[in-house]
Amino acid sequence: MTKTSMTQFVTENIEENLMNMNTCLICEVLMVDMHTFKADVLPLNDPEATPILDVPIAFHQTDQFILQIPYKQGDRVLVVCSQADIDPIMFGGGEAASRSFSANDALIIGGVNLFTSPIQNEHPDDIVIGTKDFSTKLVINEAGELSIKSSKFRVEADDIEFVGGTITANGEDLTTDLV
Template sequence: MTKVSMTQFVSENIEESLMNMNTCLICRILEVDMNLYKADVLPLHDPDATPILDVPMAFWQTEQFVIQVPFKKGDKVLVVCSQADIDPLMFGGGKAASRSFSANDALIVGGVHYFTKPLQNEHPDDLLLSDKIYKNKIRITPTGEIFMESEENINIISKKDVNIKGENVWIN
């Protein structure tokens, strides 16, 4: 039997505990359900990783508004693992399990862009909704100007009036 010092024993146990704690992972989406805002993901840091199933997507939302990002199969995403069991929150009640930082409590918090594929963003200081080639976009500048730009049709649909007001209005 090999003798182990108390320091070595504690150190090895802490290291083993930390290795079993999930904080955040970069994953690839395997399947996605944009109706339930959940996806199956595969961690990319571990060649022996198993998929994490039914991971909820966090997104910007309030009681009245939502900003939806249409994740697709193959997208790289940042997944965080909650400090506590999220099942009671997600499913509306029940008793929380005592688990912490478990892959069972993973949440997709956003996409990840790799440095190996730089984007040619010509509007780095603007609030921007755009495709990745910046050909179709809505942007707001720091001075408050709003631009809608597209190489395709821009459709405005309303069951009521459409009002355009300004000091000068030009239509080409």
């Protein structure tokens, strides 16, 4: 083998290995099951891509709390591929396979808003949970104020306590009525 062909062989081998290594992909949700927190997704960067099936959906969560996002068919999501086999962690034991950055170890980590459909962000400095058009929203601003906007607001509780210096409804002071 000549030096040129050896260099070419190594270069082609490295390029082929890199092409088979997945780090992160923008995908479209094909099917989602919010009961099992899994989705089938299609990578958008490759017209010949095959769907990645049963991708776990990652959420912001702790042992006691979860922030659930209800993904739907057609949503654009960011999918990362783990450096190592996730099966032993996800299924609770067993031997890890020797694969790295495989689509078999993909995780949906969040939605992606494309530049082709920008959101007119009314609250760039606040924490917001709401619809994309902001017609329904919960906003926490830097001053610690909480605002809720909704067509209907329902509270279900065993006990409701209102505490404040001034409590108003539609501009009418209710403070004395509640005390």
